[in-house]
Amino acid sequence: MTKVQLKGVRKEFGKFVAISEIDLDINSGELVALLGPSGCGKTTTLRMIAGLEVPSFGQILFDDQDVSEVPVQDRNVGMVFQRYALFPHMTVEKNVMFGLKVRGTPTEEIKHRLEEILDVVQLQQFRHRFPAQLSGGQMQRVAIARTLITNPSVLMMDEPLANLDTKLRGEMRRFIRDLQQRLNITTIFVTHDQVEAMELADRVAVIFNGKLAQYDAPDALYQRPNSIEIADFMGADNIYEAQISAGRAKTAFGELQLDQLSNPVRDGVGHVLLRAEAVDLLLEADAASENVIPGKVTGREFFGATVNYTVECNGETVTVNEQSRRMVDVGQDVWLSIQPHRIWVIQDTA
Structure with missing residues (x-):
């Protein structure tokens, strides 16, 4: 050795x-x-x-x-x-x-x-x-x-x-x-x-x-x-510009509560990274959960064990990847649920 x-x-x-x-x-x-x-x-x-x-x-x-x-x-x-x-x-x-x-x-x-x-x-x-x-x-x-x-x-x-x-x-x-x-x-x-x-x-x-x-x-x-650059190279599907303020990120598709214990951030501009498998696709709204955003399925790709969905939220596209235990139809209204600790914020070094 x-x-x-x-x-x-x-x-x-x-x-x-x-x-x-x-x-x-x-x-x-x-x-x-x-x-x-x-x-x-x-x-x-x-x-x-x-x-x-x-x-x-x-x-x-x-x-x-x-x-x-x-x-x-x-x-x-x-x-x-x-x-x-x-x-x-x-x-x-x-x-x-x-x-x-x-x-x-x-x-x-x-x-x-x-x-x-x-x-x-x-x-x-x-x-x-x-x-x-x-x-x-x-x-x-x-x-x-x-x-x-x-x-x-x-x-x-x-x-x-x-x-x-x-x-x-x-x-x-x-x-x-x-x-x-x-x-x-x-x-x-x-x-x-x-x-x-x-x-x-x-x-x-x-x-x-x-x-x-x-x-x-x-x-x-x-x-x-x-x-x-690294997020993109590692195959990240969902990267969005965001305005960070008081532990929240305002993006074009919706506003997100962040978990500052796992990802401390400062007020200012940055980018939000959402892994496609970190976004849950709901068929009914869950008012008790944080970061629930309405949208519509605009595309579906079947890969055998998994399915990729394209969801439009407020005019912005979000990619969701989940196991193929069900099929959600294109055109169906859905809600995206994103747990705060699964959101990663990238900011320029201060």
Whole structure:
């Protein structure tokens, strides 16, 4: 287990600034996702940690030791890339053993570690197959096994699931998370997929335009983003300008009572964030509840387990997501009920 720290790390390519002074602490045994849109700098950050790129400024530390200029072969890191890069003429076991053979590891040790790692990644029954005889998920497990057999202190993965179909991606996410927890290895995972980051990671570092925008636990990032940009990137449907006064938010679709214990706010302007699943759809008004707003269903999308409703309130559109235990007709009058503690207000830093 290795603790990884980035202190004021900056990367320039000529006049182009790819990374602008990122500070990041990754605990030993933690799985951290670097999340952001294409071109934001997340892969460049990973490559600097691995030693494939040298920072222009700042420090990269492994267990408090500066490794900023230590070459990749001396960092004891393992990298799994988006492309499997397996040798097509080698069987599974020969692909997995390759790294140890190159290092001159004794034959008996190679055999022992091979059996151990094939068990870990559940590939014993495929050991004599060639890559062309494997599924995408099996090839990805071979690539992971080839990396893990060298006992890296830090495991790094650069969008390793991008080439898999939707169902297989879900299965591989669970496999990687279970494997990481079993081995308790410090892992850094690059992705542009928000669901992937939230399902896999202990913490998520969101990077925009070469800057660290927010570093938080997945639930905090999803429910309590620190900016409109992050809320939008994390898939928020309902974001509204609001005038905040005396613990209440006045929006175009209605006025809302806020919970200032969970989300302290100050008087002034801001934005209200309502997660679509945090809004309850009522068929009858509930005078006893706070934040009940009348509206009309103007759209419905069925997704199997859930249904998305578009509701118009005072000329403004609100998206509601609920389980598909019932179907509310388009055109029906409804009421929206929003509990104060499920409202998140984003205001500029004072």
